[in-house]
Amino acid sequence: MAEPCITIDNLTMAYGDFVIQRDLNFTINRGDVFIVMGGNGCGKTTLLRHMIGLQSPARGDVYYGDEGLWRSDSATRQRILRRTGVMFQSGALLSSMTLAENVALPITEATRLPANKVREIVSYKLALVGLAGFEDYYPSELSGGMQKRAGLARAMALDPEILFFDEPSAGLDPITAKLLDDLILSLSQSLSVTVVVVTHDLDSIFAIGNNSVFLDAESRSMIAGGPPRQLLAESKDPKLVRFLTRGNPSDRNIETRQMRSRA
Amino acid sequence: MPETANIPCQIVAHCRANSLEIAVSGDWVRDAELPAIEPVLAQIEAAKNIETLRFSTDALGRWDSMLVTELIKLIDCAARNGIPLDKTTLPAAIQGLLTLVYAVPERVDAHRSQRQTSWSESIAISTAKAIQHSKEIIIFVGDMAISCMATLRGHAHFRRVDLWLYVQECGPSALPIVTLISLLVGLILAFVGAVQLSMFGAQIYIANLVSLGMTREMGGLMTAIIMSGRTGAAYAAQLGTMHVNNEIDALKTMNLDPMAFLVLPRMLALIFIMPLLCLYADLMGIVGGGLVTVNFFDVSLAEYLDRTATAVKMKDFIVGFVKSSVFGILIALSGCMRGMQCGRSASAVGDAGTSAVVTAIVFIVVADSVMTIICNRLGI
Ligand SMILES: Nc1ncnc2c1ncn2[C@@H]1O[C@H](COP(=O)(O)OP(=O)(O)O)[C@@H](O)[C@H]1O
Numbered sequence: 001m002a003e004p005c006i007t008i009d010n011l012t013m014a015y016g017d018f019v020i021q022r023d024l025n026f027t028i029n030r031g032d033v034f035i036v037m038g039g040n041g042c043g044k045t046t047l048l049r050h051m052i053g054l055q056s057p058a059r060g061d062v063y064y065g066d067e068g069l070w071r072s073d074s075a076t077r078q079r080i081l082r083r084t085g086v087m088f089q090s091g092a093l094l095s096s097m098t099l100a101e102n103v104a105l106p107i108t109e110a111t112r113l114p115a116n117k118v119r120e121i122v123s124y125k126l127a128l129v130g131l132a133g134f135e136d137y138y139p140s141e142l143s144g145g146m147q148k149r150a151g152l153a154r155a156m157a158l159d160p161e162i163l164f165f166d167e168p169s170a171g172l173d174p175i176t177a178k179l180l181d182d183l184i185l186s187l188s189q190s191l192s193v194t195v196v197v198v199t200h201d202l203d204s205i206f207a208i209g210n211n212s213v214f215l216d217a218e219s220r221s222m223i224a225g226g227p228p229r230q231l232l233a234e235s236k237d238p239k240l241v242r243f244l245t246r247g248n249p250s251d252r253n254i255e256t257r258q259m260r261s262r263a
Numbered sequence: 264m265p266e267t268a269n270i271p272c273q274i275v276a277h278c279r280a281n282s283l284e285i286a287v288s289g290d291w292v293r294d295a296e297l298p299a300i301e302p303v304l305a306q307i308e309a310a311k312n313i314e315t316l317r318f319s320t321d322a323l324g325r326w327d328s329m330l331v332t333e334l335i336k337l338i339d340c341a342a343r344n345g346i347p348l349d350k351t352t353l354p355a356a357i358q359g360l361l362t363l364v365y366a367v368p369e370r371v372d373a374h375r376s377q378r379q380t381s382w383s384e385s386i387a388i389s390t391a392k393a394i395q396h397s398k399e400i401i402i403f404v405g406d407m408a409i410s411c412m413a414t415l416r417g418h419a420h421f422r423r424v425d426l427w428l429y430v431q432e433c434g435p436s437a438l439p440i441v442t443l444i445s446l447l448v449g450l451i452l453a454f455v456g457a458v459q460l461s462m463f464g465a466q467i468y469i470a471n472l473v474s475l476g477m478t479r480e481m482g483g484l485m486t487a488i489i490m491s492g493r494t495g496a497a498y499a500a501q502l503g504t505m506h507v508n509n510e511i512d513a514l515k516t517m518n519l520d521p522m523a524f525l526v527l528p529r530m531l532a533l534i535f536i537m538p539l540l541c542l543y544a545d546l547m548g549i550v551g552g553g554l555v556t557v558n559f560f561d562v563s564l565a566e567y568l569d570r571t572a573t574a575v576k577m578k579d580f581i582v583g584f585v586k587s588s589v590f591g592i593l594i595a596l597s598g599c600m601r602g603m604q605c606g607r608s609a610s611a612v613g614d615a616g617t618s619a620v621v622t623a624i625v626f627i628v629v630a631d632s633v634m635t636i637i638c639n640r641l642g643i
Pocket residue numbers: 015020038039040041042043044045046047
């Protein structure tokens with residue numbers, strides 16, 4: 001049943017001569033909620049930028065199906081990337097446009113739908129993320145969590161098959177973060193999209209992820225991959241265990257952890 | 264998913280006992296030919312004695328937002344007519360989406376009315392805005408004065424390195440453009456004057472025209488206009504961006520007065536640099552005029568210099584000096600004011616830059632006229 005959606009093939013990422021991560025190899029299956037985790041500065045955002053076509057690899061490639069993103073010509077690359085949507089860390093809404101205009105932008109760019117249909121789709125997308133009625137607000141008039149959700153509405157504007165999230169829960173209170181996690185999860189289930197989440201937030205990792213990779217900043221490579229809960233229960237790598245247990249390696253039982261974080 | 268390649272996209276409503284069943288078939292995607300739903304909406308409106316709204320989606324193929332938006336319209340219409348929805352026959356995925364859509368009720372007070380304003384109303388609004396703007400200018404000048412006093416008394420301060428940085432930014436790096444413009448202005452003055460003066464064989468007076476024109480008026484004015492485009496706009500953009508990034512709020516929380524910390528050093532740098540640049544521009548203009556006079560109008564270099572020396576008095580330089588200091592204050596004032604008043608978006612930063620330049624040029628020209636009239640009345 002596991003059908004590969006994105007394959008990272010021997011990817012080495014670098015800024016100039018400064019290598020961030022080398023020889024990454026993993027596969028994201030269709031319908032997965034895939035987590036890219038790791039400490040600060042290990043290159044998670046950089047990896048995301050490689051996957052969404054913003055930064056070209058030093059070596060290797062990112063395959064969507066069997067099409068290599070970086071070995072294709074730019075027309076093919078655009079066609080591939082049109083199937084994706086990205087929610088940036090800070091929302092990255094265009095500050096001089098209202099929410100409705102922000103969400104409508106990709107729709108009017110890519111399609112020839114009549115204006116009232118575009119408006120309906122915009123309202124629907126905003127309602128999906130719980131922002132019904134906020135069409136005429138400017139991003140600066142919204143809280144951080146609302147901006148992120150509006151960014152999600154824009155990312156979903158064209159019904160993408162793959163959604164990317166950079167640190168969805170960063171800067172949100174635990175309850176809002178949980179709501180956003182739930183939203184991601186229910187969207188992934190009802191739209192059957194593939195979701196790739198870059199995060200270091202343990203609660204979301206265990207709540208939504210069903211597969212993951214762990215990037216390490218020191219060795220500049222991926223240390224482990226697999227379902228997060230399984231990694232927590234079985235991993236032998238001390239760095240990964242420290243990361244997943246918040247520096248408390250004796251604490252490896254997911255149920256007791258969840259009880260505690262709920263308490 | 265059933266094989267739907269040859270099932271046409273359709274939406275039909277049937278009454279079944281006391282429920283209304285809407286059958287949706289085909290591929291409801293963006294690129295497909297989609298039927299209108301208005302007939303079905305009309306059927307819902309007209310329906311009598313209906314207890315539930317139900318969907319039948321056995322022949323539904325692929326679907327995306329195009330379908331969901333139509334379903335929402337149907338459901339909303341049914342809800343308005345008091346017909347409850349039976350979701351269970353919809354595909355699970357659509358059920359999930361509908362749950363999300365209706366999870367957070369629409370905030371009624373969030374909606375904004377976009378009313379047409381009549382022209383009398385818009386005149387009133389613009390007048391109110393103009394009054395508001397003048398008030399803002401006065402408030403800014405007042406704040407500025409308070410911060411100056413506080414700094415003089417030692418209650419507020421800025422970093423000396425900043426001042427030095429701004430001086431370098433607006434002084435030496437402006438020299439090339441000031442050189443070019445003032446040389447050319449001197450040249451133009453010389454040509455314009457020469458055409459008239461040479462008719463009387465009075466070419467020698469070109470020197471008077473150029474040197475007085477440059478020192479009293481053009482040197483200061485041209486430098487001011489260059490600097491308002493170069494430095495005034497930069498100040499507005501810098502402060503505007505800082506405002507967008509909350510940096511100005513951060514300074515306030517650290518108990519630093521943004522006026523003293525950000526605005527004052529910029530203003531001092533301009534007040535200090537402007538007279539020097541103006542002096543430099545005067546000299547360049549005289550050189551430019553000399554080039555023309557000596558090369559084209561049969562006046563020797565010695566004569567030109569001699570004439571210039573007798574024509575220009577110390578007081579002319581001082582007038583230019585004072586004027587350009589005032590221009591410096593005005594440029595810094597409008598640049599910093601527009602920057603500090605900037606809104607919180609990318610385009611607001613652009614607007615701040617534009618309006619800084621416009622404000623500065625208006626201020627400069629008005630102030631120049633006033634000062635010229637005063638000098639004339641006082642016989643300076
Ligand atoms: N534009 C850039 N130029 C050079 N180095 C960069 C740039 N952006 C990020 N880096 C470096 O790359 C590393 C990974 O950054 P990033 O992918 O943002 O980390 P994170 O995992 O926290 O998202 C960091 O060490 C950072 O210093």
